[in-house]
Amino acid sequence: MKKSLTPLGETEMEVLHHVWELEEATVKEVQERILESREVAYTTIMTVMKNLADKGYLKYHKDGVRYVYRPAQKPESVQSSLVRDLISKVFKGSPMELVQTLVKSEELSDEERKEIRKMIDDMED
Incomplete structure (x- = not known):
């Protein structure tokens, strides 16, 4: 199966x-x-x-x-858990590989890339 x-x-x-x-x-x-x-x-x-x-x-x-x-669970909790499973199973446990795949994706607009960059910058402040 x-x-x-x-x-x-x-x-x-x-x-x-x-x-x-x-x-x-x-x-x-x-x-x-x-x-x-x-x-x-x-x-x-x-x-x-x-x-x-x-x-x-x-x-x-x-x-x-x-x-x-x-x-029974908040969407964010379920989404986080599913992403952790995905990182573990598909990206050999590497969140960096997941992010690289997302950022390099052709479906990502320039605007979305800017928002991701801003989100990371805001986290570092």
Whole structure:
């Protein structure tokens, strides 16, 4: 079996972003948002949200017959953890290699490069 680079799959990450934006969401609310860009079954989203709760990324409570999900972790905390995993697995533990790859990327605009430079300069002050 192929091991993922991150503990979260693409759909899991997509669902997590929607719950972060909504702050509180039902399966139906998340499904409706995803349906705006692609077909997805209610049961798929239900399974993904349950898995995210089992993994500790979401928490939920019952409201009548429906489950209402909320983030169990702040986005920044999850993002930091995923980036640490990525650095470890893809860049042999070197944050410098990750930054070099990002900065050399052709998708990065001159404006984004300037902002990154300013961010680093501000950290040194």
